[in-house]
Amino acid sequence: MPSVNIIPRPTLVASASNVLHLDADTTIGAPEAEHPAAVLLAAYLRGPTGWTVPVQVGAGSIQLLRDGSRAQDFGAEGYQLDATPDGVCIVAGEDAGLFWGVQSLRQLLPAAIEARTTVTGVDWTIPTVHIEDRPRFSWRGGHLDVSRHFFDIDFVKGFIDLLALHKQNVFHWHLTDDHGWRLQIERYPELTHESASYTQAEARSVVAYAAARGITVVPEIELPGHALAVLAAYPEFACAEGPFHAATEWGVFDDVFCVGNDATLAFLRHVFDEVLEIFPSRFIHVGGDECPKTRWQQCPKCQARIQQEGLANEDALQSWTIRQFDKYLADRGRRLVGWDEILEGGLAPGATVMSWRGVEGGLEAARAGHDVVMTPQTHVYLDRKHYEGDDEPGRLSVSSLENCYGFDPTIADMTITEAQHVLGVQANVWSEGFDTPAGAEVMIWPRMSAVAEIGWTAQADRNFADFTGRFRHLAQRLDVMGVAYYRDRAVWG
Numbered sequence: 001m002p003s004v005n006i007i008p009r010p011t012l013v014a015s016a017s018n019v020l021h022l023d024a025d026t027t028i029g030a031p032e033a034e035h036p037a038a039v040l041l042a043a044y045l046r047g048p049t050g051w052t053v054p055v056q057v058g059a060g061s062i063q064l065l066r067d068g069s070r071a072q073d074f075g076a077e078g079y080q081l082d083a084t085p086d087g088v089c090i091v092a093g094e095d096a097g098l099f100w101g102v103q104s105l106r107q108l109l110p111a112a113i114e115a116r117t118t119v120t121g122v123d124w125t126i127p128t129v130h131i132e133d134r135p136r137f138s139w140r141g142g143h144l145d146v147s148r149h150f151f152d153i154d155f156v157k158g159f160i161d162l163l164a165l166h167k168q169n170v171f172h173w174h175l176t177d178d179h180g181w182r183l184q185i186e187r188y189p190e191l192t193h194e195s196a197s198y199t200q201a202e203a204r205s206v207v208a209y210a211a212a213r214g215i216t217v218v219p220e221i222e223l224p225g226h227a228l229a230v231l232a233a234y235p236e237f238a239c240a241e242g243p244f245h246a247a248t249e250w251g252v253f254d255d256v257f258c259v260g261n262d263a264t265l266a267f268l269r270h271v272f273d274e275v276l277e278i279f280p281s282r283f284i285h286v287g288g289d290e291c292p293k294t295r296w297q298q299c300p301k302c303q304a305r306i307q308q309e310g311l312a313n314e315d316a317l318q319s320w321t322i323r324q325f326d327k328y329l330a331d332r333g334r335r336l337v338g339w340d341e342i343l344e345g346g347l348a349p350g351a352t353v354m355s356w357r358g359v360e361g362g363l364e365a366a367r368a369g370h371d372v373v374m375t376p377q378t379h380v381y382l383d384r385k386h387y388e389g390d391d392e393p394g395r396l397s398v399s400s401l402e403n404c405y406g407f408d409p410t411i412a413d414m415t416i417t418e419a420q421h422v423l424g425v426q427a428n429v430w431s432e433g434f435d436t437p438a439g440a441e442v443m444i445w446p447r448m449s450a451v452a453e454i455g456w457t458a459q460a461d462r463n464f465a466d467f468t469g470r471f472r473h474l475a476q477r478l479d480v481m482g483v484a485y486y487r488d489r490a491v492w493g
């Protein structure tokens, strides 16, 4: 009898000691033609089985039902899945829940379902189960830095499909930094003239690929720091005289955007004008981290801005800059999100804070009534080593799988109201320390699986030993996909 080993662990699983055999007559019944979750499920099934798996409106042997009258029971993303010897029924209040029900069904199927080509001799059997499931948090993110090292569109899409497998619903795409600007901007062709980058058509294809899996792409355009790649192409947006060069070492650099210069702000608005056309996400990330103030202290334009706007100091100038973009985004129906340094000098009215230097920034923002996403480097920075050791992959510090899994985004001394401002949790994958797909993957897996469970599963239902047991099964899927992972001693002994 196949066992149930879903990651993230569902709210409730009741298994009967029976099985359902799927065969070439399998059909998918969907709420409407071309329903995205049904189309996705059909694609998952067709390749490895070689079956036709038609999607039809109405009844099917795998039934997807959207029942708005039960939206209260399920929440925006919950679902119920029943598998009996006769078929499968997934019901949800909204489409998001159907996507996640499909991912649970995928994890109930044999690992061979992850094959890219048809596999023969597989018994396509799933255990009979009753699952009720809904997420703890609404922001369950995975971030990827494509500036320090560039990752091609195929890798990005593969990463997104793995996020979907884990019911992660946000892909945070760190598109710009000192080392390279990675998104084509039509008005400023020099930004991507010299470095590998994505065309707007490619970026749109990533947005569509993610949307077809229930995932929102949140783009990040860094300001006012981490700007060397821009200044290399457009030195007029710096405080000091150029020339500048895209960074060739890791670190934080003094040359940042001159925000005393109106032309710099116009440049950034023009960039965002194009970014908003490509990315429909309500949240837009503007960076805000690690901006040294040394150039601003010396710059007549920046000092004049401080004077004119009646700002107390350079921290207030950073805050003023973020507020300009908070308003710009709010005027266009979007919401600003930034790293926790956006607290310095005062938080912009609509800002959501991504707490990375620890959880304190998140706590402070939640106390001030702002939404926060918890992403502390102490736990969920996946560029860190898994264990101490010179031969271990990773850099800067250590966050073991168990340490990562142990993070609770709701900090112990938060009030209920403060805790309600915690949108969720996100793992960040900074790419200074690796430059190949496999190099990235051994940093990401299994720790991203742990973060997915933090975001989805109720705290009381989480158990590390139980998680590692389920990850051993999930690893078989990664093997079939050809995805590398760290062979953690906490999982395999």
Ligand code: ACM
Pocket (backbone or CB within 6 Å): 289, 290, 339, 356
């Ligand atoms: C960051 O890690 N600088 C957000």
Ligand code: ZN
Pocket (backbone or CB within 6 Å): 238, 239, 257, 258, 259, 260, 261, 295, 296, 299, 300, 301, 302
């Ligand atoms: Zn300046």
